[in-house]
Amino acid sequence: MSKLGQAKRIIFLKTADGQLFEVDEPVAMEFEIVKSFFDENEDAADDTVVPLPNVSAEPLAGIIEFCKAHVEFRANGAAGKDEVKKFNAEYIKEKSNEQLKELILAANYLNIKEMLDFLTETIANRLKNKSVEYVRAFFGIENDFTPQEEEAVRKEYEWAFEGVDED
Amino acid sequence: MSRFPLDVLIDTFYLLPVKTLLRFRALSKSFCSLIDGPDFIKHHLEHSLSTKSRLILILKGLHLYTVDLDSLDKAIPFSEYPESIWGGTEVFGSCNGLLALSNSDQDFLLFNPSTRKLFKLPVEIIEVPNDSCIRGFVFSGFGYDHVNDDYKVVRMVRFKQDEDDNIGWFSEYEVKVFSLKTNSWRQIKKLPNYLRFMFQFYFHLLHIRGYGVYACGVLHWVLPRRPELGVGNLIILQNVEIVGSENGFE
Numbered sequence: 400m401s402k403l404g405q406a407k408r409i410i411f412l413k414t415a416d417g418q419l420f421e422v423d424e425p426v427a428m429e430f431e432i433v434k435s436f437f438d439e440n441e442d443a444a445d446d447t448v449v450p451l452p453n454v455s456a457e458p459l460a461g462i463i464e465f466c467k468a469h470v471e472f473r474a475n476g477a478a479g480k481d482e483v484k485k486f487n488a489e490y491i492k493e494k495s496n497e498q499l500k501e502l503i504l505a506a507n508y509l510n511i512k513e514m515l516d517f518l519t520e521t522i523a524n525r526l527k528n529k530s531v532e533y534v535r536a537f538f539g540i541e542n543d544f545t546p547q548e549e550e551a552v553r554k555e556y557e558w559a560f561e562g563v564d565e566d
Numbered sequence: 567m568s569r570f571p572l573d574v575l576i577d578t579f580y581l582l583p584v585k586t587l588l589r590f591r592a593l594s595k596s597f598c599s600l601i602d603g604p605d606f607i608k609h610h611l612e613h614s615l616s617t618k619s620r621l622i623l624i625l626k627g628l629h630l631y632t633v634d635l636d637s638l639d640k641a642i643p644f645s646e647y648p649e650s651i652w653g654g655t656e657v658f659g660s661c662n663g664l665l666a667l668s669n670s671d672q673d674f675l676l677f678n679p680s681t682r683k684l685f686k687l688p689v690e691i692i693e694v695p696n697d698s699c700i701r702g703f704v705f706s707g708f709g710y711d712h713v714n715d716d717y718k719v720v721r722m723v724r725f726k727q728d729e730d731d732n733i734g735w736f737s738e739y740e741v742k743v744f745s746l747k748t749n750s751w752r753q754i755k756k757l758p759n760y761l762r763f764m765f766q767f768y769f770h771l772l773h774i775r776g777y778g779v780y781a782c783g784v785l786h787w788v789l790p791r792r793p794e795l796g797v798g799n800l801i802i803l804q805n806v807e808i809v810g811s812e813n814g815f816e
Binding site for chain 1: 574575578579583585586589592594595596
């Protein structure tokens with residue numbers, strides 16, 4: 400696979416819902432799981448399709464967009480600069496909680512540390528002023544307290560329940 | 567969303583402010599014990615320390631105030647906190663987000679402004695060594711003992727021959743160390759000679775108030791300059807971890 404005489408390797412990824420993605424090698428290698436696939440199969444053919452049975456197309460597209468931008472930032476020496484923060488803020492702004500969770504699941508499975516750090520920070524920021532009920536629904540946490548027990552736990556730090564977002 | 571990976575969830579919780587975590591104890595029984603657990607608390611503290619986040623400023627005017635460095639527009643007076651803290655309370659040390667407070671030389675408290683929990687130290691009396699001396703100034707310090715994973719308060723009391731004894735050359739000292747782990751005080755008997763340089767008239771009152779400064783795991787006190795005795799700018803160090811042993815000074 401050459402372009403103007405310069406070898407540019409493309410990695411093929413196949414999602415759970417059967418979509419095939421063609422990703423530039425440096426971007427695909429951001430995914431620890433893809434990297435170790437090729438580390439373990441050194442003689443894998445160039446057109447090997449890496450199956451990703453736990454990731455569907457939508458989050459994978461979002462992840463590729465994120466990693467592609469970050470690979471470029473690093474190449475331009477922009478890592479850690481305002482430009483990156485601006486991109487990250489813009490990237491996550493329109494994402495719903497559901498999309499965010501899908502991204503986390505996928506980034507966790509693909510094992511992309513930088514992106515995972517960014518996503519957990521985003522979740523922490525979204526949840527820090529939320530109510531207990533909101534967070535239970537967000538993570539699907541089952542409340543196993545009896546009403547009396549819950550009341551007692553809340554009483555211990557009553558002031559921590561002040562100033563919570565309404566929703 | 568029960569398939570949300572637990573390790574990612576816990577990593578997320580390490581990033582949350584203490585107030586939020588205290589609220590999230592009500593999520594469920596297992597989250598309550600997770601958040602209360604020593605491992606979680608330790609990781610959360612380590613994260614805060616390594617990222618220098620969640621910093622709190624302590625202000626003292628007529629009262630004591632805490633100000634969250636992330637939102638400098640709001641100072642919370644300590645008066646909203648437990649009643650044993652009032653305008654006369656002095657903050658004599660801080661470490662890992664804990665404050666060491668004193669209402670008198672024998673009434674010490676440890677206070678965690680993030681959880682608003684207060685711990686009163688047992689009263690340890692000052693033992694005057696003989697009838698001819700009276701109590702002089704008190705030097706206190708607070709720090710974390712890395713070796714024993716313990717918090718310690720050091721109290722050094724200087725004794726005077728009489729009210730006019732402002733030289734302090736022949737002063738006797740009583741040094742006692744409180745360990746949070748054992749919730750008890752113990753006395754350090756073998757004291758270094760230079761303790762006598764720690765006192766100079768007015769110096770304690772006007773300049774340093776006698777509080778040790780905790781940095782890099784060690785408590786520091788500034789000695790007054792005493793050119794007549796050949797003492798220039800000197801700082802004495804006290805290792806918090808060995809302050810429990812017989813010669814905890816450097």
